[in-house]
Amino acid sequence: MKSTAVVLALIVSLLFGLSLEQPSYAKEDYTFSILYTGDEHSALIPHSPAVNYDPDIDDFTRGGFARLKTLISEFREERENEDEPVLLVSSGDFHSGNLYSWLAFSDMAPELDLMQKMGYDIVTLGNHEYDFGAEFISEYLKNAGYPEKKDETKLLATNSYIPSDHSLSERGIKKNYLKELPNGLKVGFIGLLGDDGQYFILDSEPVEFTPVNDAARDNIDKLKKEGADVIVAVNHSGREYNNRLAEEVDGIDIIIGGHTHIPMHQPDKVNDTYIFEPGSHGEFLGKLMLGYNKENDEVTIRNEEYEVSHLTRVNHEVEEDEEIKNEVNRYTEKLNEMIEEITDGRFTDILEHVARSENIIRSRPRDRETPMGNLITDAMRFSVKDMTGEDVDFAFQANGQIRGDVIPGDTGEAKNKVSIYDMARLAGLGKTPERNPGYPMVLIHLTGKEIHTLLELTPFLNEYMGEALFMQTSGLRYSYDPDRAVLFYIPFLDIPVPTFRAVQTAEKYTGSGPQIGGYNKDAYEQIKRDDSRLYSVAADTYVMQFLPELGERLSHLSIEPKNARGEKIQNIEDAKVMSGDKAYTVWEGLLDYSRARGDISEYDTTTERISTASSFNLMILIWAVAGAIIGIIVGLGVYVKRKFSK
CATH class of the missing domain: 3.60.21.10 (Metallo-dependent phosphatases)
Structure with a gap:
């Protein structure tokens, strides 16, 4: 009995021990x-x-x-x-x-x-x-x-x-x-x-x-x-x-x-x-x-x-x-005060209706002309004209600066209305020298040859650096062959060399209004590749930051901003468009243009400003073969150098 009791005690002890282990494991x-x-x-x-x-x-x-x-x-x-x-x-x-x-x-x-x-x-x-x-x-x-x-x-x-x-x-x-x-x-x-x-x-x-x-x-x-x-x-x-x-x-x-x-x-x-x-x-x-x-x-x-x-x-x-709602409302009041001051009272409330549209105006796909790209570049071209009193031939904007789609209201009193907030945010990046929001617009002059150069950048940068630098346009119609954007890639470095011959045609729009709706498709004149005439161009300081830099790296793509007399602009700040004593920004131009038009529904589709066209060119083939030979020679040179330097 004593041994039985010992065994039972051991069993109880083991069971109790296991029960103690459960919380420890938990x-x-x-x-x-x-x-x-x-x-x-x-x-x-x-x-x-x-x-x-x-x-x-x-x-x-x-x-x-x-x-x-x-x-x-x-x-x-x-x-x-x-x-x-x-x-x-x-x-x-x-x-x-x-x-x-x-x-x-x-x-x-x-x-x-x-x-x-x-x-x-x-x-x-x-x-x-x-x-x-x-x-x-x-x-x-x-x-x-x-x-x-x-x-x-x-x-x-x-x-x-x-x-x-x-x-x-x-x-x-x-x-x-x-x-x-x-x-x-x-x-x-x-x-x-x-x-x-x-x-x-x-x-x-x-x-x-x-x-x-x-x-x-x-x-x-x-x-x-x-x-x-x-x-x-x-x-x-x-x-x-x-x-x-x-x-x-x-x-x-x-x-x-x-x-x-x-x-x-x-x-x-x-x-x-x-x-x-x-x-x-x-x-x-x-x-x-x-x-x-x-x-x-x-x-x-x-x-x-x-x-x-x-x-x-x-x-x-x-x-x-x-x-949080009360805090957001407090910030909204501050924001309204800021916008009223910047625009000299033209706009006072971020939820104020600035235009109407029966359609969404889309900013994609981003490797080609887009409806939103057309709206924003038209806004730049015509608002700069209104602000300066000068005719503006062309406007350019990079995709990365266009932050989304115009989405009109679809409920209650907001139906088909577009607010200041929904419009301005699409072009609201950047800042001015006065520490106001937005990239300032500039008015510069380029030769026809430089316009061709700028257009060559669009397919090349899209291939090399992605869709953010694909350029949307106003006042132009052009076509390019995407397969001719890059001649070849430098071996081992994976750096592309442009052909400088991707653009097939480039034409200036000679119509009086924007290139939308029932515009005259025949109202164009050719811009020759060696054209030395000066054309006026609206852009912003963001675009003007990287164009000169690319010109330094790729001599064939050099662009030299000029004033109306053809003199080189030493400091791009001197080309800023001003609204009173403040730099005039892209978002302001977009709001002013949209309010002036009232109805922007026609911008719901593209209008053949940018098109692609495949082509065959014997010279391109010769260049490609020459490039391949150069690539092979460079590659062999690097291989030999590495081989015999060990």
């Missing part, structure tokens, strides 16, 4: 959630279009910070009642792209101010934060309360090198961040600005960007040494790059991306890394429910288990948070 299983947005682009109010916005009806608008805050609060309350920590992050480009970003020129920082109030834990710096240089973003962050706010909403720039003697180094920006959650889980964060984002930064000096994979590995190692259980990369990098990062760099559990504006309703999984992206302009709130098993060092996605979608639409069905 403590190794953590749950937490991440809410995420990205590419907010200063879209504080409901939009697409904003003219529809009416809180008293189903207005079918999207986004809006006040609605976003409601969804954030509801989710946090629900999960935190379950003792589950909730984090809130942004993958960058919170600034620029909409009218509220203009308030930065008046020492305000509405985007980050509101994001702090909404409870963001992590925000990564994107490429548009650098739109006006490192000094600008430093000033902006100072106005947003940094470095004092650095412990409320952390700023990440993992692969950015910021010199210690620059004011930006004083704003509390981190390369990585380790956060211990209330349940004991340690989550490490990095925030990378990918190569695709860096490409669109005109000038970040003295800030430099280090190799992305190296920066990721270094900071992941540091976070792991500090005890990080889970690694989350909040990157301003597109889907393709993030997939490559996950393939090439171990140790990242979650990637939340941005930059491409494409919402991912289901994640990618690459090399045990889950990859997500929320879209743009606050149209979706990403919800990511996670579990972590410490024993297995494994992260799991729990959305399906709880029947929670990865992306929740931010639309008219979501009530607005009163606190």
Whole structure:
């Protein structure tokens, strides 16, 4: 009996011991959630279009910070009642792209101010934060309360090198961040600005960007040494790059991306890394429910288990948070005051109707003529004429400066109406020397030969640098052969050499009105390739930044801006179009032109301003063969040099 009692005691002890082990094992299983947005682009109010916005009806608008805050609060309350920590992050480009970003020129920082109030834990710096240089973003962050706010909403720039003697180094920006959650889980964060984002930064000096994979590995190692259980990369990098990062760099559990504006309703999984992206302009709130098993060092996605979608639409069905709504209204009043002052009272309210259209005026596809490209270049050509009193032959604008489609209202009193907000945001990038928003327009003169050169740049830059620099036109009709844009690529360097013969025809429009609707298709005269006549051209300072630089690199594509007398313009600032004592911007011209026309419905289609035409040319073939021979010779030379220098 004694031995039996001992055995029973051992069994009870073992069973009791196992029951004690259960809670110990459970403590190794953590749950937490991440809410995420990205590419907010200063879209504080409901939009697409904003003219529809009416809180008293189903207005079918999207986004809006006040609605976003409601969804954030509801989710946090629900999960935190379950003792589950909730984090809130942004993958960058919170600034620029909409009218509220203009308030930065008046020492305000509405985007980050509101994001702090909404409870963001992590925000990564994107490429548009650098739109006006490192000094600008430093000033902006100072106005947003940094470095004092650095412990409320952390700023990440993992692969950015910021010199210690620059004011930006004083704003509390981190390369990585380790956060211990209330349940004991340690989550490490990095925030990378990918190569695709860096490409669109005109000038970040003295800030430099280090190799992305190296920066990721270094900071992941540091976070792991500090005890990080889970690694989350909040990157301003597109889907393709993030997939490559996950393939090439171990140790990242979650990637939340941005930059491409494409919402991912289901994640990618690459090399045990889950990859997500929320879209743009606050149209979706990403919800990511996670579990972590410490024993297995494994992260799991729990959305399906709880029947929670990865992306929740931010639309008219979501009530607005009163606190954030009141703050947005305060910023709206400031914005209206700014616009009234800049335009000398011509425009006073961002939701005022400036034109009507029965159709959406689209800005895509971006590798050819677009309806929106026609509208904006016509607006530039005719508004500069009205402002200066001079005839303007042509206008040019790059696709990258055209920020979307004209979307008229489709509900209630807003039907077919276009607001100042919905129109001006399409051309609202840049700033003037007076620190007003928008790129100033310029009036220059070029020879017919230089017009041909400028047209040659369109297919070449589209091939070499992408669709952002494809040029939209007004006052012209031309055709080109896209297959003749590039002669050959320099071996090993992958640098294209232009043919200088892609443009087939170029003609000046001689009609009196814009090239839309029932324009006279016969009202054109040829511009010869060697034409020495001067033509007047409306452009903006953005376009004029890169044209001279290309001329220096490619002598055959040199362009020399001149005044009406044919004298070289030494400083492009001297060619600015003025409105009183202020530089006249593209967005102002777009508003003035649209209001003057009243109805812009006819701009819903293209009008054969730009066309493609395949052609065969013996000389091109000869050049191509010669180029191939040169390439082979260069390649052999490099090979021999490497071979015998070892």
